[in-house]
Amino acid sequence: MMRLPALPKPFQAASIWALYALGLLPAVWTFYLGATGQLVGNPVKIFEHLLGDWALRFLILTLLISPIRDLFGVNWVRYRRALGLLAFYYVAMHFLAYMILDKRLAIDVIVEDIFKRWFITIGMAGFILLIPLALTSNRWSIRKLGSGWVALHRLIYPIAAAGALHYCLSVKVIGPEQLIYAGLVAALVGWRLVRPRYLAGKRKARQMLGGLGGQTPQTE
Ligand code: HEM
Numbered sequence: 001m002m003r004l005p006a007l008p009k010p011f012q013a014a015s016i017w018a019l020y021a022l023g024l025l026p027a028v029w030t031f032y033l034g035a036t037g038q039l040v041g042n043p044v045k046i047f048e049h050l051l052g053d054w055a056l057r058f059l060i061l062t063l064l065i066s067p068i069r070d071l072f073g074v075n076w077v078r079y080r081r082a083l084g085l086l087a088f089y090y091v092a093m094h095f096l097a098y099m100i101l102d103k104r105l106a107i108d109v110i111v112e113d114i115f116k117r118w119f120i121t122i123g124m125a126g127f128i129l130l131i132p133l134a135l136t137s138n139r140w141s142i143r144k145l146g147s148g149w150v151a152l153h154r155l156i157y158p159i160a161a162a163g164a165l166h167y168c169l170s171v172k173v174i175g176p177e178q179l180i181y182a183g184l185v186a187a188l189v190g191w192r193l194v195r196p197r198y199l200a201g202k203r204k205a206r207q208m209l210g211g212l213g214g215q216t217p218q219t220e
Contacts, residue, residue: 016204024086044102044201055091058090060160063185063188064154119169123166129158133155136149157189160185163185164178168182
């Protein structure tokens with residue numbers, strides 16, 4: 001199985017900060033273009049959509065860490081918290097752009113949207129569920145919550161599913177982009193369901209090889 005050499009310790013922390021900086025770049029750059037009148041068309045919609053797109057991308061990247069380790073032996077677990085938090089920051093910015101720039105804080109319109117437009121209701125549910133995950137993404141919460149922390153953070157799967165569904169329902173006609181994102185989320189949720197069986201099979205195979213003295217069986 002392929003194993004990437006680990007980065008030296010000082011570079012590990014730096015690479016996580018670099019990921020935060022790189023991850024926030026699309027939002028900062030597009031905001032700058034919008035604020036300086038360089039976005040062609042409807043700048044508010046472009047910005048709002050970009051934030052939604054990156055929110056979904058970071059949710060998918062967060063979910064990809066575990067299958068990449070299981071299937072290819074590449075351990076990028078140290079980046080998972082940053083990816084999950086970037087997803088949260090993008091959803092929060094997407095929500096703020098919708099409330100402030102799009103709806104100009106017209107609370108009655110926003111409340112009506114949340115309760116009457118299905119795709120917004122689903123997006124809102126995803127956002128609300130993401131808040132406890134963001135708040136408990138720290139060592140103290142992991143220690144305090146114990147096994148409850150793992151159960152809580154499994155919510156990332158329904159959250160990603162809500163995000164993909166919200167995206168599909170936000171358009172009049174579902175096109176290739178929506179299908180790709182929905183397909184990726186479906187595959188990752190599917191992987192989560194078959195993962196315990198896959199890992200048990202892998203463990204069994206390793207034990208059998210161990211029983212053979214670590215030798216791979218020879219074919220005649
Ligand atoms: C997990 C949470 C969420 C995710 C992953 C998400 C993602 C997305 C995506 C990918 C789009 C389509 C962007 C495009 O067309 O390129 C979108 C559109 C949109 N989202 Fe969200 N969203 C979430 C939560 C929310 C919330 C909480 C609200 C507001 C309460 C919201 C309001 C909207 C609106 C108004 C649109 C644009 C509809 C339009 O005018 O075309 N979203 N979102």
